[in-house]
Amino acid sequence: MGKETKQYDRPSGWRNTQPIQRESITVQHFYDATRERFRLTLLAGGEGLANLITDKSLHRPGLALAGYVGLFTYHRIQIFGNTEIFYLRSLTLEEKIKAFSTLASFSIPCIVVTSSNGLDPELLAICDERKIPVFETKFETTKAVYFLSDFLEDQFNPQTVIHGAFVDVYGVGVLFVGRSGIGKSEVALDLIERGHRLVADDVVMVTQKGESILMGAGTDLVRHFMEIRGLGLINVREMFGIRAIRFQKRVEVIVELEEWHADGEYTRTGLDESTAQILGVDIPHVRLPIVTGKNITVIAEVIALNYLLKHYGYDASREFATKLEQVLLKKGGEKVSRGDRVIPYFEHDFE
Amino acid sequence: MIHRTVTIKNRAGLHTRPAAAIVKLASKFQSEFYIIKEGFRINGKSIIGVMTLAAAQGTPIELEFDGPDEEQAMKEMVEYFEKGFEEEI
Numbered sequence: 001m002g003k004e005t006k007q008y009d010r011p012s013g014w015r016n017t018q019p020i021q022r023e024s025i026t027v028q029h030f031y032d033a034t035r036e037r038f039r040l041t042l043l044a045g046g047e048g049l050a051n052l053i054t055d056k057s058l059h060r061p062g063l064a065l066a067g068y069v070g071l072f073t074y075h076r077i078q079i080f081g082n083t084e085i086f087y088l089r090s091l092t093l094e095e096k097i098k099a100f101s102t103l104a105s106f107s108i109p110c111i112v113v114t115s116s117n118g119l120d121p122e123l124l125a126i127c128d129e130r131k132i133p134v135f136e137t138k139f140e141t142t143k144a145v146y147f148l149s150d151f152l153e154d155q156f157n158p159q160t161v162i163h164g165a166f167v168d169v170y171g172v173g174v175l176f177v178g179r180s181g182i183g184k185s186e187v188a189l190d191l192i193e194r195g196h197r198l199v200a201d202d203v204v205m206v207t208q209k210g211e212s213i214l215m216g217a218g219t220d221l222v223r224h225f226m227e228i229r230g231l232g233l234i235n236v237r238e239m240f241g242i243r244a245i246r247f248q249k250r251v252e253v254i255v256e257l258e259e260w261h262a263d264g265e266y267t268r269t270g271l272d273e274s275t276a277q278i279l280g281v282d283i284p285h286v287r288l289p290i291v292t293g294k295n296i297t298v299i300a301e302v303i304a305l306n307y308l309l310k311h312y313g314y315d316a317s318r319e320f321a322t323k324l325e326q327v328l329l330k331k332g333g334e335k336v337s338r339g340d341r342v343i344p345y346f347e348h349d350f351e
Numbered sequence: 352m353i354h355r356t357v358t359i360k361n362r363a364g365l366h367t368r369p370a371a372a373i374v375k376l377a378s379k380f381q382s383e384f385y386i387i388k389e390g391f392r393i394n395g396k397s398i399i400g401v402m403t404l405a406a407a408q409g410t411p412i413e414l415e416f417d418g419p420d421e422e423q424a425m426k427e428m429v430e431y432f433e434k435g436f437e438e439e440i
Binding site for chain 1: 378383385387388389390391392393394397398399400402403407
């Protein structure tokens with residue numbers, strides 16, 4: 001018995017995840033990934049495309065242009081908005097070159113000029129010489145900063161790999177975890193058969209987005225392949241078609257499949273909500289003991305529907321508890337309800 | 352829990368046949384088995400997981416064993432890696 005308890009107490013392997021944090025991306029990668037989306041054109045400094053971007057923040061170098069370079073965060077992408085451009089335009093050519101040279105003497109990864117403002121040929125020449133790529137976008141600064149920050153955040157946010165099956169059930173991202181061989185893939189397959197959509201099986205890449213959002217996706221190599229023990233590998237997309245898959249989904253509920261333990265504490269009312277952490281983000285967590293005669297697939301659907309109900313403001317366990325309280329209060333000391341029928345009198349209804 | 356670092360020895364790398372053999376060997380044991388490569392930590396009992404690693408010849412990878420028979424599992428697994436998956440080195 002001691003052994004059983006020990007195994008049960010040991011945190012399952014899926015929890016010991018290691019965050020993978022990207023330390024840098026090349027300007028080339030940044031350019032390739034964003035040129036079409038953000039309409040970037042390269043104006044100068046093409047030789048510096050191997051420069052590294054190491055920070056997800058952006059910087060407006062207004063003060064550095066004006067000559068104050070204390071605390072200048074030169075390692076960030078430098079955004080030249082209207083302020084910077086109009087300031088430069090207010091200077092004589094000589095002053096302009098001097099101001100810009102000060103800035104360009106730092107190892108800047110790249111410069112983005114917004115609102116199609118362009119940059120003087122003399123300044124572009126400095127960038128060529130210093131190997132600082134200069135991009136131009138037609139978007140105005142606010143929009144450009146929003147787009148670029150979102151892209152950089154996505155690239156630099158912590159990621160991790162979770163061993164599990166990830167399915168979109170009624171629009172809710174349900175991540176099944178548990179020891180290998182417990183039947184995660186089989187549950188996923190069953191859900192696909194019932195019209196739900198597979199995001200990834202076995203290798204789920206989870207990326208943090210913002211403070212409290214986790215996005216899950218498969219890896220490029222695996223896509224929508226699945227291993228079903230006894231059968232081998234199957235391709236869900238080929239077999240069930242496009243409606244059975246999706247590329248990414250927010251992780252909203254973790255369902256942990258485990259063997260039934262008589263001494264395990266499973267929630268009975270659902271009032272005590274438990275959570276599990278991935279990358280430091282708390283996600284609702286349901287421990288589902290597997291016992292004979294239990295249809296995990298249907299329960300998974302109910303978990304998803306229950307999540308949706310709660311999301312839209314309805315909590316069954318709370319409602320039941322409230323109803324009970326009302327009954328107790330109403331009848332007070334006189335007579336406690338022994339569980340009255342829904343319909344007090346059946347009349348002549350014998351159906 | 353025990354950790355061991357090994358390198359891929361055979362020329363063809365960790366392709367389908369050795370991946371399947373690793374999973375088969377790992378499944379013999381009760382212990383949990385994880386393989387870690389460049390921060391990617393995947394379950395060594397999952398064929399898709401192991402193939403995802405796409406580990407070429409010379410790649411260092413870390414093996415993690417955790418469970419009642421971890422010593423034996425580690426011994427047999429490390430031996431299989433050391434042999435270059437019984438392939439041309």
